[in-house]
Amino acid sequence: MNDDVQKYIYRTLTIFITGVVIWVGFIFINACGFSLVCKQAAPVVERTPIPTLFPATMPALQIKNKPAAISDTCRVAADDLIGAWVSANSPEEAAFQFVDVNGKTCQATFAEVLPIFNEPNLRHSGSLACVSCHSVDVTISPAQLDLSSYAGILAGSRRENAESKKGTDILGGGIWEKSLLYEFLTISKADIPGHTDAVFADAFVFAGKPFVEPVSTATPKP
Ligand code: HEC
Structure with missing residues (x-):
């Protein structure tokens, strides 16, 4: 009787752990294939092809009759x-x-x-x-x-x-x-x-x- 309960517990644990391993493995292979260099896990780089900040080489705009601070x-x-x-x-x-x-x-x-x-x-x-x-x-x-x-x-x-x-x-x-x-x-x-x-x-x-x-x-x- 005692043995039966133990067996049940071990079996359930084994099935559970195997399930977890298969599940994690499936996700890993699905995302990264069979390589350890997983590119898809790298953060997405957001770049615009055109520089949006131009260097300030123009002289400052002169405002006539600008009130002094x-x-x-x-x-x-x-x-x-x-x-x-x-x-x-x-x-x-x-x-x-x-x-x-x-x-x-x-x-x-x-x-x-x-x-x-x-x-x-x-x-x-x-x-x-x-x-x-x-x-x-x-x-x-x-x-x-x-x-x-x-x-x-x-x-x-x-x-x-x-x-x-x-x-x-x-x-x-x-x-x-x-x-x-x-x-x-x-x-x-x-x-x-x-x-x-x-x-x-x-x-x-x-x-x-x-x-x-x-x-x-x-x-x-x-
Ligand atoms: C409401 C009119 C009035 C205003 C405004 C006024 N004054 Fe006068 N001021 C006078 C009168 C009246 C006298 C004396 C005239 C007299 O003694 O014969 C006088 C005299 C003076 C004198 C003396 C001149 C002397 O030889 O005795 C000075 C200096 C003077 N004022 C400067 C000023 C200044 C500076 C202001 C502005 C902040 C001013 N006043 C605003 C009416 C005015």
Whole structure:
């Protein structure tokens, strides 16, 4: 009785193992034939006959009037920019340097200073542009001051007429902190319309670009 059960178990096991071996063998031979180098088991290689990535030999496309990235422009308090220009002896064309809010040395020209006098809403929304009062016609401009152009700013205030090139110097003779312009931009004057909220240091502008030291071409000495 015991022997019979054992026989059954052995027989079943033998049949099962033989079945598995035959089955695996069948699959192997079916897929690979009678060789051990089974090509069909290798991963499928997906290749396109044409290269899809061409080497970048073309020059980069130049976009006209491309706005400079914010990271390469300089941000500065409006009065610091004017101050740097005055301290550099107020050049009309030549570039002058200033330090921006991040301590970066930057370079700008008068062309970037002038808009500060021309732009409304600079100090706060609704604030008047300087030129809406101090404009070309000195006979009606308060303090006979024309802030609309380089010539006007240099001519100064209290001018007799448009022809007179010499008024009161508003640029402090190149010493910014001593200038009338500095005084009227940074100190509020309760009784003067347009100057009741003169704290200009809160007005920031983007101007100029980072100053890059010209690369020296001298060969280093050994
Ligand atoms: C609402 C009109 C108005 C606006 C806007 C205005 N001002 Fe004036 N400004 C005046 C008046 C008024 C005086 C004093 C005139 C006087 O004393 O006879 C004056 C005086 C000045 C003076 C002194 C001149 C001197 O010889 O005493 C300077 C400098 C000046 N303004 C610069 C500016 C600047 C820079 C801005 C722009 C941020 C500006 N003003 C905006 C009306 C204005």
